[in-house]
Amino acid sequence: MFNLIGAIFSGLFIGALARWFYPGVVGMGWGMTILLGVGGSLLAGLVTSRGSEGLSRGGCLASILGAMLLIFVGRHLGWHF
Secondary structure, eight states, X not given: OHHHHHHHHXXXXXXXXXXXXXXXXXXOOHHHHHHHHHHHHHHHHHHSOOSOXXXXXXXXXXXXXXXXXXXXXXXXXXXXX
């Protein structure tokens, strides 16, 4: 249960930072922001999996970049957030 709550809070934090750093207006609700952050974290985890556990600055940066990549891909596929 705590893992789910932690994923929601970290997804909200990562998604909000990705929306803030992404150039231009990214209009989406809180639910989409959480899903974007969790998706960015999963994408970054797949790309940079080294087997390390815990929170690191590099992992947070990779998660934000992964979420920004999801915004970019979504916009180019025609999805309107």
